[in-house]
Amino acid sequence: MTDTIPNSHNFIAKIVQDDLASGKVQSVVTRFPPEPNGYLHVGHAKSICLNFGLAEQFNGQCNLRFDDTNPEKESQEFIDAIKDDITWLGFSWSGDVRYASDYFGQLYEWALHLIREGKAYVCDLSPEQAREYRGTLTEAGKNSPFRERSVEENLALFEQMRAGEFDEGACVLRAKIDMASPNMNLRDPIIYRIRKVHHHQTGDTWCIYPTYDFTHGQSDAIEGITHSVCTLEFEDHKPLYDWFIANLPVPAQPRQYEFGRLNLDYTVTSKRKLKALVDDQVVAGWNDPRMPTVAGMRRRGFTPRSVRNFCDMIGVTRSDGMVDVAMLEHALRDDLNKHAPRAMCVIRPLKVEIENLAADHLEMLTAEYHHELDLGSRDMPFTREIYIDQDDFKEEYSKKFKKKFTPGKRIRLRHSYVIEATSYEKDEAGHVVLVRAKLIEGTLGENPADGDNPKGVVHWVSATHSVQAELRLYDRLFNHPTPDKVDGDFMQFVNRDSLTVTTGWVEPALANVDAESNFQFEREGYFVADRYDHSADKPVFNLTIGLREDKSLQAD
């Protein structure tokens, strides 16, 4: 991938570099471990860029491992979507897709090992009782009355659990560590629970499932992960992660490193809240272009490179901050500016009649798709009647609108001729509905011979040979910078005007572009042909993001 910004500030990359230099590890092995219970969002993108990026940067490998220890919440649908998202971002995992469930047999053996060592026991406490025994943040917990069962009894009980002889919730297997630990995770954590549900990968082989804590580190060890990277909230789990690695005959000693998860303002990323947006039909689905999901950003018109550049830009640290969405928008515009072909689309049409052209005048003009890149060119029909944007015509000249089209003044039609406004018509409501103009001869690629050069340039399309397209204009989904960090329901901050569907008149060449092609509609913004709904018969473009605007012109 070209012109990506190199990882500039990433403390984990420095650790990897040092470990490689000191010989602590021969090569780096990371993993991206999503639970297949939802769609990936921009926060996951940061983790993906980090884990796969480390492997790329240091010539190591990165595994994709589904952390599928809770079958009732997981599904194949999410597995497929997650694989798509990672691939779209431009990363490929090492070897086959892995599943934590691939290791259930080994994990079971290791549970037996712990029992034999007297380091795990079957506990019959109910969930409510267990909570009471656990103590609180400031008070130590109490030992379970089942804590001192014999190895033989535990072995027999655990076997019965495995055989399905107990109901869900009847008992669990717990590691015997320290009920008085100030770290709650060490207060005899549950490592196996009974779940009599079908698993999307292992079917009905198991009715007991290992917990995250008993699965993650050991899976890392099995796969030879050298640097197990996760977010800050797992820091408290590290002592437990290390305890299992130290007390089990695992084949390797992976190390966990934590970084601060991404927080973006004007955005929510909690799975629960994203689901609520979908369930309440605030958006059309998980891949709605307003969603911060990878699938949503893709449909919005983000490019993989823009997302990756954004991740490089924000860095990887241990502080949890709130990133300004303007940074994401910058990464987006920057990439699109450098790579997107240009074209023209008129959104609020105002007809201009060029009086000195014949009624059937049809001239094919050619324009490059990009002023610097060799992206080829397209033909644009130029006719007597054209459309320009209503906002580009002003009845009165003013200094502020010196670049606009006004009576008696000239304007450059982008990639075409200079015209001069001669008169205009208004409807009963007082809106300008037609402008008459004359074409200045000899101005294709040249300035007027009389030296009266136009001050501005406007985009246009032929009124008779352009194509109508559905335009979906998106704005931010929330009108509050931290919708989920304020009292009350975050839904109250939903921007009800985040989608406007309208019609645009586009150059004929745009009808035939492929879905997901990015364009800059000049002077309007970046648009993308909708991934699912765009077709030559019914062109559909989504507004990815508008162009930056000169603030001094905004105040009216």
Add this chain to the structure above:
RNA sequence: UGGGGUGUCGCCAAGUGGUAAGGCAACGGGUUUUGAUCCCGUCAUUCGUAGGUUCGAGUCCUACCACCUCAGCCA
């Protein structure tokens, strides 16, 4: 009130005892057949606070403050 973590410009973020990088945003100015892009310039005598060590401290020590995080048979 226990444990763990974080505090450098509005936001992200370098800096690891030698006198505060960079990016985003903002604000000036220039170029421009996109009021975009591009270019040039401005933008922390100060690093959560208060003490201390030192010739010298964002960097070391002490105390304090703020914020995040942990009491799922979720991950």
